[in-house]
Amino acid sequence: NAGVTQTPKFRVLKTGQSMTLLCAQDMNHEYMYWYRQDPGMGLRLIHYSVGEGTTAKGEVPDGYNVSRLKKQNFLLGLESAAPSQTSVYFCASSYGRAAGYNEQFFGPGTRLTVL
Amino acid sequence: GQQLNQSPQSMFIQEGEDVSMNCTSSSIFNTWLWYKQDPGEGPVLLIALYKAGELTSNGRLTAQFGITRKDSFLNISASIPSDVGIYFCAGQAALNQAGTALIFGKGTTLSVSS
Numbered sequence: 001n002a003g004v005t006q007t008p009k010f011r012v013l014k015t016g017q018s019m020t021l022l023c024a025q026d027m028n029h030e031y032m033y034w035y036r037q038d039p040g041m042g043l044r045l046i047h048y049s050v051g052e053g054t055t056a057k058g059e060v061p062d063g064y065n066v067s068r069l070k071k072q073n074f075l076l077g078l079e080s081a082a083p084s085q086t087s088v089y090f091c092a093s094s095y096g097r098a099a100g101y102n103e104q105f106f107g108p109g110t111r112l113t114v115l
Numbered sequence: 116g117q118q119l120n121q122s123p124q125s126m127f128i129q130e131g132e133d134v135s136m137n138c139t140s141s142s143i144f145n146t147w148l149w150y151k152q153d154p155g156e157g158p159v160l161l162i163a164l165y166k167a168g169e170l171t172s173n174g175r176l177t178a179q180f181g182i183t184r185k186d187s188f189l190n191i192s193a194s195i196p197s198d199v200g201i202y203f204c205a206g207q208a209a210l211n212q213a214g215t216a217l218i219f220g221k222g223t224t225l226s227v228s229s
Binding site for chain 1: 121146148150155156157158159160163165203205207217219220221222
């Protein structure tokens, strides 16, 4: 099992450009999440999904959109990138929310720089 | 919203020393998780706690779920250079509360000198 994979690993964008980050998991998890990590800020939830075809906003959703067309994939889109979106993005997945099923497994991250 | 206070923010220790870090919250949690993040990698789960008062060990790591359900600590004994990294606590509120599944602390950065 590959676990949680993310593509790309690195990306540099110019302000105003768009891009999509792809997350894939092969653990048959229902829940998937997108976080951003900035120095001194820890992990902040952007959007999450509790199942195929559903998405919900997290703590910092502005400027991002997501889609979960297939259970194993969770896409994060930036329609018009801004320098404030320079960050490391992590995808995670879990079976669910109940105790014992809510352990989140993380991907290796995507380092995004917006110039 | 719910917040976790994780301390200390950073630690600089000598190889062989013991380490202790903790997380506190004003809210009750029914799950506490401890993750470690190596440089350039994603967080990896170290220990999961599901019962108030539970004490769980994983090798040199020991974590406890506070009896009040509002805190947790992680101890590392006899530290080694590969313990270097950022340690995150994460908690989940009771199922009937709306919002995200896990709340993460801001991390404790551990440096170990040999």
